[in-house]
Amino acid sequence: MSTVFIALQANEDTRPIIEAIAADNPQARINEAPAMVKIDAEGRLTVRRASIEERIGRGFDLQELHINLISLSGNIDESDDELTLSWHA
Amino acid sequence: MDMQVAKKKLGLKEKYQVMTRGLDWEPSYQKKEDIYPYASYEGIKIHDWDKWEDPFRLTMDAYWKYQAEKERKLYAIIDAYAQNNGHLNVTDARYINTVKLFLTGVSPLEYMAHRGFAHAGRAFPGAGPRVACLMQSLDEIRHAQTQIHALSNFNKHYNGLHDFRHMHDRVWYLSVPKSFFDDAVTAGPFEFMVAIGFSFEYVLTNLLFVPFVSGAAYNGDMGTMTFGFSAQSDEARHMTLGLEVIKFILEQDPDNLPIVQRWIDKWTWRGYRVLTLVAMMMDYMLPKRTMSWKEAWEVYFEENGGALFKDLARYGITMPKCAETIALEKDHLSHQAWGTFYNYGAAAAFHTWVPEKEEMDWLAAKYPESFDKYYRPRLEFWREQAAKGKRFYNKTLPMLCQTCQIPMLFTEPGDPSKICYREVDYQGSKYHFCSDHCKAIFEHEPEKYVQSWLPVHQIYQGNCFPEGTDPTAEGFDPLAAVLQYYHLEFGRDNLDFEGSEDQKNFDLWRGQATKNG
Numbered sequence: 001m002s003t004v005f006i007a008l009q010a011n012e013d014t015r016p017i018i019e020a021i022a023a024d025n026p027q028a029r030i031n032e033a034p035a036m037v038k039i040d041a042e043g044r045l046t047v048r049r050a051s052i053e054e055r056i057g058r059g060f061d062l063q064e065l066h067i068n069l070i071s072l073s074g075n076i077d078e079s080d081d082e083l084t085l086s087w088h089a
Numbered sequence: 090m091d092m093q094v095a096k097k098k099l100g101l102k103e104k105y106q107v108m109t110r111g112l113d114w115e116p117s118y119q120k121k122e123d124i125y126p127y128a129s130y131e132g133i134k135i136h137d138w139d140k141w142e143d144p145f146r147l148t149m150d151a152y153w154k155y156q157a158e159k160e161r162k163l164y165a166i167i168d169a170y171a172q173n174n175g176h177l178n179v180t181d182a183r184y185i186n187t188v189k190l191f192l193t194g195v196s197p198l199e200y201m202a203h204r205g206f207a208h209a210g211r212a213f214p215g216a217g218p219r220v221a222c223l224m225q226s227l228d229e230i231r232h233a234q235t236q237i238h239a240l241s242n243f244n245k246h247y248n249g250l251h252d253f254r255h256m257h258d259r260v261w262y263l264s265v266p267k268s269f270f271d272d273a274v275t276a277g278p279f280e281f282m283v284a285i286g287f288s289f290e291y292v293l294t295n296l297l298f299v300p301f302v303s304g305a306a307y308n309g310d311m312g313t314m315t316f317g318f319s320a321q322s323d324e325a326r327h328m329t330l331g332l333e334v335i336k337f338i339l340e341q342d343p344d345n346l347p348i349v350q351r352w353i354d355k356w357t358w359r360g361y362r363v364l365t366l367v368a369m370m371m372d373y374m375l376p377k378r379t380m381s382w383k384e385a386w387e388v389y390f391e392e393n394g395g396a397l398f399k400d401l402a403r404y405g406i407t408m409p410k411c412a413e414t415i416a417l418e419k420d421h422l423s424h425q426a427w428g429t430f431y432n433y434g435a436a437a438a439f440h441t442w443v444p445e446k447e448e449m450d451w452l453a454a455k456y457p458e459s460f461d462k463y464y465r466p467r468l469e470f471w472r473e474q475a476a477k478g479k480r481f482y483n484k485t486l487p488m489l490c491q492t493c494q495i496p497m498l499f500t501e502p503g504d505p506s507k508i509c510y511r512e513v514d515y516q517g518s519k520y521h522f523c524s525d526h527c528k529a530i531f532e533h534e535p536e537k538y539v540q541s542w543l544p545v546h547q548i549y550q551g552n553c554f555p556e557g558t559d560p561t562a563e564g565f566d567p568l569a570a571v572l573q574y575y576h577l578e579f580g581r582d583n584l585d586f587e588g589s590e591d592q593k594n595f596d597l598w599r600g601q602a603t604k605n606g
Contacts, residue, residue, distance in 0.1 A: 002396030035306035
């Protein structure tokens with residue numbers, strides 16, 4: 001299975017997001033680089049709005065991710081509730 | 090009694106429909122072919138433009154909101170960085186040469202990308218890709234502007250940044266990135282999307298931005314780190330556009346596959362050749378290094394690109410053939426490029442140097458197959474020569490590749506002891522190439538590439554001297570005249586870092602920052 005990834009700036013906005021991704025994707029590996037965090041996962045990775053909201057204690061629009069997003073890979077599907085990255089092969 | 094009834098908000102998918110397709114209309118008194126004259130001549134067949142969808146489902150209202158937030162964050166940091174003399178916090182002043190290369194070589198490409206996406210967006214009959222191209226076009230002009238603003242702070246203090254736009258159109262090594270983008274924007278809209286949207290943004294841009302920006306952070310350059318990450322936050326959307334466009338084109342008609350495959354092969358190679366400058370920057374120009382070029386290539390191309398091409402195999406797309414050549418070059422690319430710039434350091438708008446001993450040890454550890462065997466002895470020889478007062482500056486102009494415009498510095502695939510030369514006879518003239526791939530690109534479109542503005546040819550033709558120069562005058566110095574034409578000041582902007590004004594000023598100012606002067 002191929003690896004997908006999402007890379008985010010390392011800051012206070014993204015700390016709870018990274019925690020949420022780690023909790024929702026047990027297969028994810030968190031790699032810290034200078035000023036950024038790259039999260040790799042086999043095949044598929046999901047970012048869930050509800051998990052982020054639990055951690056930040058307010059409503060969260062998944063499109064807010066764009067502010068701190070650095071890069072990603074895989075086919076994307078975004079709805080109001082989750083953003084998914086996946087490879088078909 | 091007035092009752093405030095909360096309006097039901099549209100879901101993301103509905104809102105996307107309303108704000109893209111919902112804003113489009115069918116023309117009634119003009120023919121579609123007249124409105125979109127560039128939509129068919131490349132041979133790409135599209136049957137249903139509505140099948141195209143942005144998976145982020147970003148609409149213009151949300152776009153403005155998030156972009157404004159990014160700008161507010163960015164400019165607050167740039168101001169703070171400038172006010173606090175942040176430039177004195179970089180690891181050492183050699184680092185600033187990466188910024189010079191970026192401003193002169195890359196920032197003008199952002200502006201060209203702005204123009205290219207505006208043009209492509211206008212050319213597509215579908216509302217979905219048109220909106221996505223509009224956003225990317227605005228992103229790209231934002232990148233050009235924020236980079237110029239952020240880097241102007243360095244221009245107050247250091248040499249070589251004073252006339253980047255003038256240099257971009259003239260200086261020999263800057264013709265490499267310039268001609269790459271000019272090549273893309275003069276293609277049709279579909280080829281442009283595959284060239285820049287897919288091959289450059291999706292397959293290669295991570296190699297430009299992520300290591301460069303992470304490198305800036307690691308070397309204490311908060312200004313560059315900030316504009317870099319701010320730009321990169323848009324890149325995720327660009328990559329997605331690039332991938333969606335490829336999938337969309339391939340799903341529309343089986344006849345599109347061979348055309349798209351040829352473009353992917355061509356533009357992966359064209360983009361890779363431009364990244365030669367990035368390879369050299371990562372391995373030689375960052376005083377503190379994050380990862381080697383080879384490691385970055387393995388993570389972002391071999392692993393990530395490998396996954397991408399495996400995914401696209403269901404459409405019949407295969408990994409570009411040039412990937413095999415690139416794999417053979419990865420142990421050599423940065424060393425050969427830096428060696429060339431060290432040779433031509435008198436004609437570059439940044440400083441060059443021989444790496445310190447610990448830096449050579451790092452290179453040897455990262456390149457166990459090649460560095461100690463081929464490149465360390467050469468660097469040590471150059472250092473010895475310079476110590477004896479015999480610093481060698483090459484004054485003979487190099488032969489350039491007709492396609493990528495890089496001097497013929499690359500070696501034969503699999504034989505690092507022999508320079509790779511290829512040539513083609515076309516309409517009575519001989520054309521030269523650095524590789525089989527650049528040669529094949531020329532052979533497919535010779536009418537386009539015979540027009541290349543090759544800096545070395547132009548110098549020999551007398552087109553790169555200041556107006557009024559008399560090359561027949563006694564004692565005429567061609568190099569001095571070319572540097573004047575470039576607006577490059579001899580002895581300030583060029584030559585070795587050691588002994589440069591940048592080095593002296595940085596040491597003096599850093600000293601003042603920690604002591605009363």
